[in-house]
Amino acid sequence: MLTDLVGVIGCVFAPAVKRGNPVAVDVKIPTVLRAQADGQASVSVDGETVGQVFDSLIAKFPGIKPNLIGDDGGMHKFVNVYVNDDDIRYLEKLETKLEAGDTVTILPAVAGGAI
Amino acid sequence: MELRLTDTQYATIIGNCYDGLPNEACGLLLGPMTGRMSGGVPTGVVSEARPCVNADASARTYTVAPKNMLQAMRAAEAAGTEIVGVWHSHTHTDPFPSPTDVRTAVDPSWMYVIVSLKHGAPQLRAYTIANEIITEIPVAILAR
Numbered sequence: 001m002l003t004d005l006v007g008v009i010g011c012v013f014a015p016a017v018k019r020g021n022p023v024a025v026d027v028k029i030p031t032v033l034r035a036q037a038d039g040q041a042s043v044s045v046d047g048e049t050v051g052q053v054f055d056s057l058i059a060k061f062p063g064i065k066p067n068l069i070g071d072d073g074g075m076h077k078f079v080n081v082y083v084n085d086d087d088i089r090y091l092e093k094l095e096t097k098l099e100a101g102d103t104v105t106i107l108p109a110v111a112g113g114a115i
Numbered sequence: 116m117e118l119r120l121t122d123t124q125y126a127t128i129i130g131n132c133y134d135g136l137p138n139e140a141c142g143l144l145l146g147p148m149t150g151r152m153s154g155g156v157p158t159g160v161v162s163e164a165r166p167c168v169n170a171d172a173s174a175r176t177y178t179v180a181p182k183n184m185l186q187a188m189r190a191a192e193a194a195g196t197e198i199v200g201v202w203h204s205h206t207h208t209d210p211f212p213s214p215t216d217v218r219t220a221v222d223p224s225w226m227y228v229i230v231s232l233k234h235g236a237p238q239l240r241a242y243t244i245a246n247e248i249i250t251e252i253p254v255a256i257l258a259r
Contacts, residue, residue: 031155031197032222080181087181107184112216113139113176114205
């Protein structure tokens with residue numbers, strides 16, 4: 001009886017645990033990649049992590065893959081990715097977890113110089 | 116295509132290049148594009164010249180601070196425009212794309228503006244860089 005009660009209380013007051021269900025997030029696509037994304041500036045795809053969102057994006061638009069993923073399987077070095085206001089290089093990179101409503105922004109690295 | 120800058124935008128760009136000395140300076144151009152659904156092509160009109168931080172803090176290279184890119188992309192989206200180009204300074208060389216500029220040119224539709232501070236007066240030139248082919252585009256400075 002007491003065990004049952006503890007079980008019930010445990011269920012009611014157990015902290016929310018993320019169950020790993022894919023969440024829908026908006027992905028902002030820079031102009032240079034839109035030709036590979038049917039011209040869209042923003043798409044909604046599912047994924048628990050940035051890596052999974054990339055997988056979903058690539059499944060939808062295979063031509064975008066060489067611009068997102070480097071030869072080593074990691075994030076392409078000429079791409080910066082933000083989740084909301086945070087650069088994922090300073091979070092968990094492709095393993096960065098996402099929540100419903102997050103915005104993933106893909107940005108080209110813009111560089112050059114006199115040499 | 117012709118790059119059309121207002122005199123205020125021109126002053127912003129040149130001022131930013133001098134402010135950045137001894138390092139290279141950089142910034143982003145926002146403006147309208149045509150044919151956005153197919154990737155878009157700048158019209159040449161600039162709605163905003165946004166100075167950015169050179170994350171390299173170098174006299175020989177520049178990298179637009181990623182946070183500035185994010186801010187510019189959001190500003191463009193809010194204004195119904197796009198990022199249509201980038202400027203940077205060459206502190207001791209001519210206003211012509213270097214091999215690094217060509218190799219790292221990120222968007223073939225963008226206007227690449229280079230300001231040379233090599234001589235007494237600043238020299239501003241603009242180009243497109245597509246498939247490693249450099250094409251100079253004319254620049255008009257418009258009184259506002």
